Amino acid sequence: MDQVDQVCFRHSWQYILDTSVYPREPTPLKELRDASASHPKFFYATAPDAGQLLALLLKMANAKQTIEIGVFTGYSLLLAALTIPEDGMITAIDIDRKAYEMGLPIIKKAGVEHKINFVESPALPVLDKLLEDKDKEGSFDFAFVDADKENYHNYHEKLMKLIKVGGIVVYDNTLWGGTVALPEKDVPEAKRDIRKHALEFNHKISADPRVEICLAPLGDGVTICRRIC
Numbered sequence: 001m002d003q004v005d006q007v008c009f010r011h012s013w014q015y016i017l018d019t020s021v022y023p024r025e026p027t028p029l030k031e032l033r034d035a036s037a038s039h040p041k042f043f044y045a046t047a048p049d050a051g052q053l054l055a056l057l058l059k060m061a062n063a064k065q066t067i068e069i070g071v072f073t074g075y076s077l078l079l080a081a082l083t084i085p086e087d088g089m090i091t092a093i094d095i096d097r098k099a100y101e102m103g104l105p106i107i108k109k110a111g112v113e114h115k116i117n118f119v120e121s122p123a124l125p126v127l128d129k130l131l132e133d134k135d136k137e138g139s140f141d142f143a144f145v146d147a148d149k150e151n152y153h154n155y156h157e158k159l160m161k162l163i164k165v166g167g168i169v170v171y172d173n174t175l176w177g178g179t180v181a182l183p184e185k186d187v188p189e190a191k192r193d194i195r196k197h198a199l200e201f202n203h204k205i206s207a208d209p210r211v212e213i214c215l216a217p218l219g220d221g222v223t224i225c226r227r228i229c
């Protein structure tokens, strides 16, 4: 991309935020975004444009039973809780309860805490536990994965059993800052390891006949999968 392309890209992204995303962002989500800005890892929060897509997908899928892997302070969790119906439930998994508790007062104020089952744990054993219950197989409508990138392929295998046929799984950060499209030599050392995992995951998902996919260039790259068999 030359400099003119880069400027156009940045302006287009700002245009999308200013015209389509921020004016429609629910007040509690804006509050949560502002409250998370003081966290040392504030950059973990799901990008608001990617969040808007998530909300649309949740609505289009009529999602009621959902899974969230990687909660942090709860931006994507709160948006899911605001979007699903009153009798919906989100199984939300994270190893970091402290970050979740930072956003919890805003989740409570928004009146949606009753739709959240927060589980403080690494995600894989929680998914394995869910799979021990045969009734849970194919019982979830939607999942959002935004945690340890090294395990996306493992999450995918479990989620292919937990999500119903026709259900949606969304993976965040599949462009990993655009580094997946660069030769390794041009990627900063600190980004190379996760880039390798992202490349392997993207390759695997692209060849997976169980899903229809779309890698949307929103936020840090969002891969949408629809389970078809």
Ligand SMILES: C[S@@+](CC[C@H](N)C(=O)[O-])C[C@H]1O[C@@H](n2cnc3c(N)ncnc32)[C@H](O)[C@@H]1O
Pocket (backbone or CB within 6 Å): 044, 045, 046, 069, 070, 071, 072, 073, 074, 075, 076, 077, 093, 094, 095, 096, 099, 121, 122, 123, 124, 146, 147, 148
């Ligand atoms: C990028 S943040 C999630 C951002 C969140 N979706 C949001 O909108 O703010 C990634 C989260 O994954 C969590 N995490 C990392 N490894 C994990 C694991 N093995 N199991 C569950 N959560 C994990 C981290 O504690 C962190 O809160």
Ligand SMILES: O=c1cc(-c2ccc(O)cc2)oc2c(O)c(O)ccc12
Pocket (backbone or CB within 6 Å): 043, 044, 045, 046, 146, 147, 148, 149, 150, 172, 173, 194, 220
């Ligand atoms: O900077 C990050 C780092 C992560 C990350 C990497 C590896 C792990 O085992 C867990 C988390 O995730 C991020 C992320 O999801 C994001 O949206 C922005 C930045 C980072």
